[in-house]
Amino acid sequence: MTDIHALAGAYVLDAVDDVERAAFARHLAGCESCTLEVAELREAAARLAEPTWSVPPPRLRDEVLAAVRRTCRSGRAGRDAGTGPLAAHRRGGRRRHPGRRPGTATWLVQEQRVRDEHAATVAARAETERIRAVLAAPDAVVRSTFVPSGGRVTVVSSTGRAEGVVALAGLATPGSGRAYQLWLISDGTAASAGVLPAGRNAATVLIGGVRGGAVVGVTEEPAGGSGQPTMDPLVAITLT
CATH class of the missing domain: 2.60.40 (Immunoglobulin-like)
Structure with missing residues (x-):
């Protein structure tokens, strides 16, 4: 059976069947990490739909590097002062999804994932249309x-x-x-x-x-x- 956590991208792009859609909707009610992921994917999908957006904004590389540096500094300061993501986790604070990075780095990852999911969906729909054309061909x-x-x-x-x-x-x-x-x-x-x-x-x-x-x-x-x-x-x- 498909890992239900892996359906987030297909769910956002409406590339799931009725059973999967209902199952994932129920899952969302109790899964904080998937709820956050769906929100981020929807934001990325909306940007891809904008006709004015085609390439990453200028200076994006610098912004990514700056975000990584801020994250590293925050982690080091937290270990020294008892604050930051690690300390919050020890105090029972909100647990971040494994492997997730804040800010622009997450934006890049989710943007690529939406592109991949969209390409797969387009390819599947194109194949479905070709199958229908064969079935309807006059010489079938x-x-x-x-x-x-x-x-x-x-x-x-x-x-x-x-x-x-x-x-x-x-x-x-x-x-x-x-x-x-x-x-x-x-x-x-x-x-x-x-x-x-x-x-x-x-x-x-x-x-x-x-x-x-x-x-x-x-x-x-x-x-x-x-x-x-x-x-x-x-x-x-x-x-x-």
Whole structure:
């Protein structure tokens, strides 16, 4: 199960499903560090949305270095005078999230995280649109077959788009350290078309390079995939 603390960025960018959104909203009610993180990410996301903001403000490097120096001086003074972040922690004061830095340094970290989350969300949505386009293509052809060990593999292909969608459902869970790998086999040559995360037995995968007469195969390989199939395909579906 996904660590719920790791959902902060996706939650801010509305890149979670309804179940994750509800679970994280409940979590926020009792997690001070995540509440603070969400607030900071929303502030950073708002800045990214401003058309006038494109690069870090001038002198930002100097401000970061100054903030670091202030933090170091505060820590040293606190150890000598019984004040500062360490002393506050010893007195039962507010505990800061591990690894968090105040001021501009935190701004930089959160800014980059928002950018990364946004890029991942944009890429996922673009892939979803391509999947929908394959399914709606006028020349789309559907092929489906059962796997002897259980489950089904379905392929929707469009030679006009040179793309296909492979759906794996209900397959037997691969062994420890193993993963299902997809192959596009043409003219006797097998090229990897994607590797599922280790242990996963269901997925929907967009594949490219589709053409008539090619074969989609599925094998079980070491986690991370193999350069070439190490076994006969569990299923082999010919595209027309």
